[in-house]
Structures are given as C-alpha cells and as structure tokens.
Amino acid sequence: MAKRHKAKNSGFVKDPVKLLKAGAGFVLEDAPTDTAPGFIGKKRDGRLLLADRAESLGVLQEQLFAQGQYSGVNSVLLILQAMDTAGKGGIVSHVVGSVDPQGVQLKAFKTPTAAEKRHDFLWRIEKEAPRAGMIGVFDRSHYEDVLIHRVHHWATPAELDRRYKAINDFEARLTDSGTHIIKIMLNINPEIQKERLAARLQNPTKYWKYRESDLAERAFWPQYMEAYQVAIERTSSTAAPWFVVPAGKKWYARLAVQEILLETLTGLGLTWPKGDFNLAEERRKVAEA
Numbered sequence: 386m387a388k389r390h391k392a393k394n395s396g397f398v399k400d401p402v403k404l405l406k407a408g409a410g411f412v413l414e415d416a417p418t419d420t421a422p423g424f425i426g427k428k429r430d431g432r433l434l435l436a437d438r439a440e441s442l443g444v445l446q447e448q449l450f451a452q453g454q455y456s457g458v459n460s461v462l463l464i465l466q467a468m469d470t471a472g473k474g475g476i477v478s479h480v481v482g483s484v485d486p487q488g489v490q491l492k493a494f495k496t497p498t499a500a501e502k503r504h505d506f507l508w509r510i511e512k513e514a515p516r517a518g519m520i521g522v523f524d525r526s527h528y529e530d531v532l533i534h535r536v537h538h539w540a541t542p543a544e545l546d547r548r549y550k551a552i553n554d555f556e557a558r559l560t561d562s563g564t565h566i567i568k569i570m571l572n573i574n575p576e577i578q579k580e581r582l583a584a585r586l587q588n589p590t591k592y593w594k595y596r597e598s599d600l601a602e603r604a605f606w607p608q609y610m611e612a613y614q615v616a617i618e619r620t621s622s623t624a625a626p627w628f629v630v631p632a633g634k635k636w637y638a639r640l641a642v643q644e645i646l647l648e649t650l651t652g653l654g655l656t657w658p659k660g661d662f663n664l665a666e667e668r669r670k671v672a673e674a
C-alpha cells in the first residue's frame with residue numbers, strides 16, 4: 386500500500402479528501418460554500434502552507450513526468466467545474482502553476498466550434514486526454530454538455546441520459562488506461578458571486594474577465610444547482626469521484642485541491658526511473674570525454 390501523503394504542520398485536523406468527496410446521499414444544497422472544512426488555520430496559514438507544499442507537489446509531478454518518458458502509463462486528469470467567479474483560474478495559477486509546465490496539459494474548453502458540433506460531444510474532449518506522465522487540466526469540460534444543456538433545454542431528457550452514460554464509459558476507459566481522474570466542483574453561492582462580479586467592475590485589471598452573459602446565467606442559479614446535483618449523482622464512481630470544494634475562501638479552495646492532487650500522486654507510488662543504460666559504463670564514458 387502506498388504511503389499516505391502527510392504535510393508537516395498541515396493545519397488540517399480532518400482529511401479534506403474524505404470531507405469533500407461527494408459520496409452516497411450527497412446533497413449539494415447542504416454543502417458549504419464559505420467555510421474551510423477540516424482546517425484550523427487562518428488565511429495566512431493557508432497561503433504559507435500552499436507555498437510550503439508546492440515543493441512536494443513539484444517533486445511528485447516531475448517523477449510522474451520522468452516515468453512517462455520511459456514505460457510509465459500513469460497520468461492525472463484534474464477537471465475543474467464551477468459557476469463563474471468561483472476561482473478555476475486561481476487553481477490553475479496557484480496550484481498547477483507551481484509545477485514544471487512541461488509536464489502539464491491545460492485545456493480550457495470554450496463554446497464548441499461549428500466543426501466540433503458536427504461530432505459527438507466527447508469528440509473534442511477525447512483528443513485532449515493527458516498523455517502518460519502528464520497532469521492534464523480541463524478548465525470546464527465535457528460536463529458543460531450536461532449542465533448548460535440541461536439548464537437551457539438544449540438537449541432532450543433522452544439525450545442527457547445518453548450523455549451521462551457516455552461520460553461514465555469515457556472516464557472508465559481513461560482510468561483503465563492509467564489516467565487518474567480528479568473531478569472538482571468549486572462551490573460558491575449567489576451572494577459570493579455577486580460580490581466578485583462587482584469587484585471586477587471596480588478594478589481595471591479585471592474588466593477583461595467580466596462578461597454580460599455572466600449576469601444572464603445568474604438568473605438560472607437554481608437550475609444550475611439542480612443540474613450539478615444530477616451530474617454528481619449520475620457520474621460519481623469509485624475511480625472518478627466528485628469533490629465539492631467550498632470556494633468562498635479562495636485560499637482554502639486552492640489548498641484543498643492541492644491536497645487532493647498530492648494524495649492522488651502519492652498514491653501512485655512514484656519513483657525516479659533508473660534509465661535504460663549501463664550506469665557504470667556511462668559514467669566511465671563521461672569521465673573520459
């Protein structure tokens with residue numbers, strides 16, 4: 386059994402991996418949005434710990450990448466889903482951004498193009514699955530096709546049912562091939578979103594993030610929460626569970642996602658590859674060069 390990751394002076398009194406996993410009977414409406422489950426520290430403590438753990442995360446990511454250069458089959462896929470302003474970009478910058486970028490495959494899925502719409506919804510997703518040795522990050526993902534499509538009735542109930550099943554099959558194929566899937570919903574409430582939208586309009590460096598469509602989608606908040614509830618119920622599995630992370634405190638959300646990544650990578654039992662050469666012979670050649 387792989388040794389469980391333990392961060393020194395972690396500040397966690399309860400395992401956030403267990404606390405935040407959406408298990409049987411999960412109810413999104415009851416999930417916290419502005420707390421720090423399992424953590425006893427303050428914002429400053431969380432930020433310091435995030436920086437402290439970045440080194441450990443970097444080592445594990447490099448070992449994963451190094452194994453991928455040889456015969457390793459493992460990869461990790463981090464899926465980020467959330468309502469606007471929940472902090473997906475901050476997770477990418479502050480958590481994933483702390484590792485070597487050559488070992489990261491980042492894909493931000495936008496509205497499908499006309500060419501992509503001629504194919505099944507998973508067609509463009511499958512092409513972006515992480516290669517062996519990589520950490521893949523989906524900033525939004527195939528779940529848009531069962532979230533916004535459910536909310537706006539762009540797909541029939543029968544088609545949505547087909548898509549949930551197709552997603553489960555797709556993720557099962559990924560896990561069978563060595564990809565370890567982490568599905569994160571960053572959970573905020575309408576009040577938090579309103580504050581963050583207003584803040585964007587007060588900061589010229591944030592204007593570019595503001596979209597009028599954000600307000601239009603806010604009007605469908607209850608429908609989105611229902612769509613997330615159904616998606617979590619229909620697509621959670623032992624191999625590809627959902628984690629619902631309170632994102633009202635951005636520092637905590639980043640720390641929690643980092644913890645989940647650390648535990649996932651530690652569970653792979655990663656080591657440094659020994660190479661495919663005769664060590665003594667190569668040392669001799671270098672000495673004589």
